[in-house]
Amino acid sequence: MREVQVIGAGLSGLATAWYLTDASVPVHVIEARPRPGGLLETCHEAEGLVERAAQAFTWTRQVRELFEAVGVQPCFAQPQSRRRYIVRDAKPRRWPLSPVESAAAAARLASAWAGRRMRPRDGETVASWGRRVVGVAATTWLIAPALQGVYASSPDVLSARAVFGSGRRLRGVLAAPVGGMGELVDRLHTRLSARGVTFEFGQPVDRIDSSAPVVVCTDAPAASRLLAPQAAGVARAIARIRQVALRPVTAFFEPKAGDLCGFGVLFPRGTRRGARRRVRRGRLSRAERAAIGDLDLRRRVPRYGARLSGSRAPAAGGRPADPHWPRPGSSGRVPVARASPRAPLRRGSADGARGPCGLADPCCHRRELPRTTRRVRPRRVGL
Numbered sequence: 001m002r003e004v005q006v007i008g009a010g011l012s013g014l015a016t017a018w019y020l021t022d023a024s025v026p027v028h029v030i031e032a033r034p035r036p037g038g039l040l041e042t043c044h045e046a047e048g049l050v051e052r053a054a055q056a057f058t059w060t061r062q063v064r065e066l067f068e069a070v071g072v073q074p075c076f077a078q079p080q081s082r083r084r085y086i087v088r089d090a091k092p093r094r095w096p097l098s099p100v101e102s103a104a105a106a107a108r109l110a111s112a113w114a115g116r117r118m119r120p121r122d123g124e125t126v127a128s129w130g131r132r133v134v135g136v137a138a139t140t141w142l143i144a145p146a147l148q149g150v151y152a153s154s155p156d157v158l159s160a161r162a163v164f165g166s167g168r169r170l171r172g173v174l175a176a177p178v179g180g181m182g183e184l185v186d187r188l189h190t191r192l193s194a195r196g197v198t199f200e201f202g203q204p205v206d207r208i209d210s211s212a213p214v215v216v217c218t219d220a221p222a223a224s225r226l227l228a229p230q231a232a233g234v235a236r237a238i239a240r241i242r243q244v245a246l247r248p249v250t251a252f253f254e255p256k257a258g259d260l261c262g263f264g265v266l267f268p269r270g271t272r273r274g275a276r277r278r279v280r281r282g283r284l285s286r287a288e289r290a291a292i293g294d295l296d297l298r299r300r301v302p303r304y305g306a307r308l309s310g311s312r313a314p315a316a317g318g319r320p321a322d323p324h325w326p327r328p329g330s331s332g333r334v335p336v337a338r339a340s341p342r343a344p345l346r347r348g349s350a351d352g353a354r355g356p357c358g359l360a361d362p363c364c365h366r367r368e369l370p371r372t373t374r375r376v377r378p379r380r381v382g383l
Contacts, residue, residue, distance in 0.1 A: 003028055004213045007205050007226065010038025013217035014188040015066070020215075021195045029197060032204040036189045042180030047252040049180045056176040063175065070187040074175040081174070083262030086145050092265050096141040105138035120160035129160035145266035152244045154269060219243065 004020055006013050009031035017027045029036075039053035056077070057063045067074050085092035097105065112118050112133045120129050126147060130139030144155045151158060177183040193199065208214050208226050216223045220241040228235040253259075 001025055002213060004215060005030060005209065006215045006217055007208075008038065008217035008222075009033070009036040009189075009199065009201070010217060011040055011185070013038075013215075014185065014192065016215050016217055017192050017197050018066070018069075018188060021192065021197060027192075027197045028200070029192075030200045030203050030205055032202070034202045036199070036201070037182065037185035040181045040185050042182030044180070045252075050250045051181055052248065054181060056174040056181075059173040059175040067175075067177070067184075070184065070191050072177045072179075072184050072187055075178045077174040077263070080261040081263045083260075084146075084149075085260060085262055085265045086141060087265060087267050088141055092260060097137060101135075101137040101141075105134045105142075108135045108138075109133060120164055122161070124160045126155035126158040126160045126163055129164070130155065141268060145268040148269065149264070149266050152246055153242075157242075 001024070003026040006017050006020075006027055006029045009029050013029060013031070014036060017029055020027050041052040043050040043052065059074070059076070064074075083094065085094060086096040087093070088096040095102070118133060124132075126143065127139060130143045134143070139155065147153075147155055147158060147163065151163075189199070205226065208216070208230060210230065216226055218226070220238050220243060224235045224239040227238065
């Protein structure tokens, strides 16, 4: 049987090699990076695990079988992690709609279901579908932040048919390896090597060898470049796929009595505009401080920049892993320093050039993230 080349040793490439070897197919994996896993990487810090990319899997039969085959023990999310909060009017809320808005959304939804208007139309975005089916309020405060946390994109550009058309559930039981996502990568690499799979790391691929079967397991831009000589139409279609760069940040805090217990807090788009008005009045909440980049607010309301630095200090030993943002797909541990809420920041001064985490380069403090990374003990959100 001819050897199959797998380009890319990320999770998709390793899984492809695993299932090919299940069918007794010889495999050779080529990876441009010096290690397997792609964006997946787990850092073991004194305070806990820090994931540089994805944190967990949706627990399915295929995931369970893969965990059992490579000998990885799953760690399931605790019941309280099902709680999700959405910020509205500077407060995290389990249900952000008012009673009137809830009744209106329920009535519209019932009408759409009775009239069989639930199915997304051709070319309809999630925002258009939501306004048509459940109304503006439910779309703005429920659908948009929930999908922003999943897809990191505005509902105005998401396809309603791609998101809702298949009828699949967006939520499920989450599970992760006890030792982090990197444990699964290491186990797959070890087991595949024992099965006879050969790996070639640090070897970028410029073109596909048409004389051998090839499976491309890279991101969309790289796949488009590789496929262009052999399948120009497919390459053009792949090139139109939009990708969003995410920069996860992990912060460890000492437990406090008033902390929220849940999966996370979602900040709807536009939260920053209302927060700027509250900053001018000295009413910025702790939750909004965690979501709004201090650099952006300092540019617009520089006299009130010091009010952003009132968050409590992190756990001991919470030094930043890197004073600047690392490459996309990686993360750093960002502590929050104590500061006087009344000390004004002077433009051009050393203090004025620092954000609430105390780092010299304020460009790395932007916190406009759809979802934070792994929480400690377990999935606790400290606001």
